[in-house]
Amino acid sequence: MENKQIKNQAITRQEDDFAQWYTDVVKKAELMDYSSVKGFIIYRPYSYAIWEEIQNYLNKRFKETGHENVYMPTVIPTSLLQREKDHIEGFAPECLIANIGGGQQLDDPLIITPTSETLFCEHYQKIIKSYRDLPKLYNQWRSVVRWEKTTRPFLRGAEFLWQEGHTMHETEEEARTETLKMLEIYDDLGRDVLAIPFMKGRKTEKEKFAGALETYSIEALMPDGKALQSGTTHYFGQGFAKAFDIQFQGRDGKLENPYQTSWGVSTRLLGAIIMVHGDDNGLVLPPYVAPVQAVVIPVAQQKPGVIPAARELEKLLREAGIRVKLDESDKTPGWKFSEYEMKGVPIRVEIGPRDIENGVVTLAKRNTGEKISVKKEDMVETVKNLIPQIHKEMYEKAYKYLLEHVTEVKDLKELDKALEKGGYAKMMWCGDEACENKIKELTTATARCLPFNQMAFGDTCPVCGKKAKKVVLFAKAY
RNA sequence: CGGGAAGUAGCGCAGUUUGGUAGCGCGCUUGCUUCGGGAGCAAGAAGUCAUGGGUUCAAAUCCCAUCUUUCCGACCA
Numbered sequence: 078m079e080n081k082q083i084k085n086q087a088i089t090r091q092e093d094d095f096a097q098w099y100t101d102v103v104k105k106a107e108l109m110d111y112s113s114v115k116g117f118i119i120y121r122p123y124s125y126a127i128w129e130e131i132q133n134y135l136n137k138r139f140k141e142t143g144h145e146n147v148y149m150p151t152v153i154p155t156s157l158l159q160r161e162k163d164h165i166e167g168f169a170p171e172c173l174i175a176n177i178g179g180g181q182q183l184d185d186p187l188i189i190t191p192t193s194e195t196l197f198c199e200h201y202q203k204i205i206k207s208y209r210d211l212p213k214l215y216n217q218w219r220s221v222v223r224w225e226k227t228t229r230p231f232l233r234g235a236e237f238l239w240q241e242g243h244t245m246h247e248t249e250e251e252a253r254t255e256t257l258k259m260l261e262i263y264d265d266l267g268r269d270v271l272a273i274p275f276m277k278g279r280k281t282e283k284e285k286f287a288g289a290l291e292t293y294s295i296e297a298l299m300p301d302g303k304a305l306q307s308g309t310t311h312y313f314g315q316g317f318a319k320a321f322d323i324q325f326q327g328r329d330g331k332l333e334n335p336y337q338t339s340w341g342v343s344t345r346l347l348g349a350i351i352m353v354h355g356d357d358n359g360l361v362l363p364p365y366v367a368p369v370q371a372v373v374i375p376v377a378q379q380k381p382g383v384i385p386a387a388r389e390l391e392k393l394l395r396e397a398g399i400r401v402k403l404d405e406s407d408k409t410p411g412w413k414f415s416e417y418e419m420k421g422v423p424i425r426v427e428i429g430p431r432d433i434e435n436g437v438v439t440l441a442k443r444n445t446g447e448k449i450s451v452k453k454e455d456m457v458e459t460v461k462n463l464i465p466q467i468h469k470e471m472y473e474k475a476y477k478y479l480l481e482h483v484t485e486v487k488d489l490k491e492l493d494k495a496l497e498k499g500g501y502a503k504m505m506w507c508g509d510e511a512c513e514n515k516i517k518e519l520t521t522a523t524a525r526c527l528p529f530n531q532m533a534f535g536d537t538c539p540v541c542g543k544k545a546k547k548v549v550l551f552a553k554a555y
Numbered sequence: 556c557g558g559g560a561a562g563u564a565g566c567g568c569a570g571u572u573u574g575g576u577a578g579c580g581c582g583c584u585u586g587c588u589u590c591g592g593g594a595g596c597a598a599g600a601a602g603u604c605a606u607g608g609g610u611u612c613a614a615a616u617c618c619c620a621u622c623u624u625u626c627c628g629a630c631c632a
Contacts, residue, residue, distance in 0.1 A: 100626095227630080413593085
């Protein structure tokens with residue numbers, strides 16, 4: 078009850094310092110811990126369980142669409158990573174390289190994989206001989222290492238977990254279709270699982286992936302007004318295939334290079350979940366990925382009948398397929414309420430002598446704080462219905478915020494104002510990189526994407542005054 | 556990589572100015588009483604003072620270097 082006590086447990090308020098709030102939450106909700114090497118974090122069970130739910134959903138979708146999981150080596154010989162020129166230029170600055178093996182200097186030092194395009198290509202060169210070998214639709218779950226200067230838990234690490242799909246196709250059209258299809262699956266993940274609305278679109282030439290012809294991304298908007306690139310898909314054309322001499326004999330008997338894609342999402346999604354939904358009491362987890370969807374808290378648990386009643390509720394919920402946890406520890410109910418709010422558990426189930434006497438159960442929703450009393454026999458059904466309902470409420474809240482933070486701008490003054498407010502400044506653009514660079518110089522905002530909806534609302538570029546060709550979204554970004 | 560701040564028990568901190576061998580609150584353990592929004596009493600356990608050097612009879616404290624965290628920039632997912 079004393080202020081000091083509360084202060085010890087509390088987290089920084091979002092409005093006081095959003096960055097500090099984030100740092101407090103990831104630690105206090107037991108999502109991660111720091112290791113002794115900068116940028117390498119420990120994914121604690123509570124965050125890893127969320128990642129596993131993401132994996133479950135994506136694996137299902139990947140397999141439905143014909144993809145197979147594989148596992149590639151952790152190291153890439155330097156000479157191999159150098160095979161594609163743009164690719165190595167993009168990644169060289171952030172490679173971690175091993176020079177010694179078994180006490181001997183290595184002639185061709187080994188790079189700890191920052192991304193696996195080159196490994197897949199080396200393998201594909203061996204196994205793709207005929208159009209009958211296509212498409213090759215491979216995905217792998219792994220961690221990659223990139224030596225980042227500035228690191229933040231989940232948002233940017235020297236090592237992070239991700240999935241990377243790498244596919245090879247007979248035709249350009251098929252590869253382009255794949256690139257967009259996987260972007261849609263990522264968008265579905267946000268809408269149906271994470272309760273995060275993404276802004277989808279194509280990256281500008283400046284922002285695209287090293288070695289890609291086209292890059293598409295999903296961008297999530299954080300409450301501090303900054304965008305977070307949350308996943309990308311790439312169309313490579315035949316660039317890598319030519320560099321790696323991958324050829325197949327086509328239906329007409331001629332040798333051709335296949336068309337390639339890659340796509341990935343990472344544990345950065347955890348950062349998006351934390352920021353998009355969290356509040357001053359801690360995490361608010363979307364119910365479909367919450368490791369614990371409902372927590373049962375007995376009140377006055379030493380009184381006869383309370384613990385048995387709580388255990389029965391736990392059993393009923395478990396049997397109904399809800400991820401449920403019963404907390405029988407001898408902490409007070411108030412302590413438990415705060416604890417599971419901090420950890421973002423979507424539904425709290427309270428059961429005490431009063432409830433038992435009345436034949437009811439008290440439910441509380443984490444996202445709204447709303448408390449409801451239901452008859453005991455209706456509890457399971459109510460909880461089952463609350464899960465999609467809470468998901469929907471969380472998605473709609475985030476979607477409303479997104480819509481309110483897309484501002485059409487006609488000149489640089491409006492652009493400034495829009496960025497000041499936070500979110501996306503939607504602008505007509507001539508397409509010149511010079512104008513893109515100018516905006517970055519003036520505002521630090523970058524082009525997030527050319528949205529798929531290219532409905533023009535003007536015809537001049539606010540930077541140079543020339544004829545505008547495209548709609549582009551600028552925002553400050555993580 | 557540049558500029559600030561920090562590192563002492565699991566967490567939050569005091570002690571550093573003025574060197575003398577480490578303390579407070581919470582948490583943890585045990586017992587009893589409690590329990591509808593972070594409980595009370597009592598008795599306990601727990602710290603290579605980030606790391607490595609140096610100065611000194613003596614270093615958490617002074618000096619040098621390094622590592623890590625954090626905030627703000629630059630760069631990149």
